[in-house]
Amino acid sequence: MESVRKVRKRSGFLQPFDPSKLRAGLESALADRPVSQPGIDDLVESIEATVLAGSGPIESSEIGSLVLRHLKELDAVAYLRFASVYEDFEGAEDFEQALAELGERVDVPD
Secondary structure, eight states, X not given: OOOOOEEEOXXXXXXXXXXXXXXXXXXXXXXTSSOOHHHHHHHHHHHHXXXXXXXXXXXXXXXXXXXXXXXXXXXXXXXXXXXXXXXXXXXXXXXHHHHHHHTOOOOOOO
């Protein structure tokens, strides 16, 4: 019998890893972006393989970091979309910081 890797949520609650949640988050971030469905499938499979390669519980924050790393390389807009939800952006400053991490120049009107 194959065991399912558990994910430790921020609350401390453990639940089975659910690739459909990973796919939903990625598809939302990549909506209307120039990434094909096979590209999204490859991304999901790559992250899922990394998650399932480990043993014991994995922190949800570790999965989020994996997603951000992949999106950062793939599509800046999708990265910002995911980061804004995942990191709970509260204002323009959070977007500025994320853009700076992408190496973009940010001009904010006064």
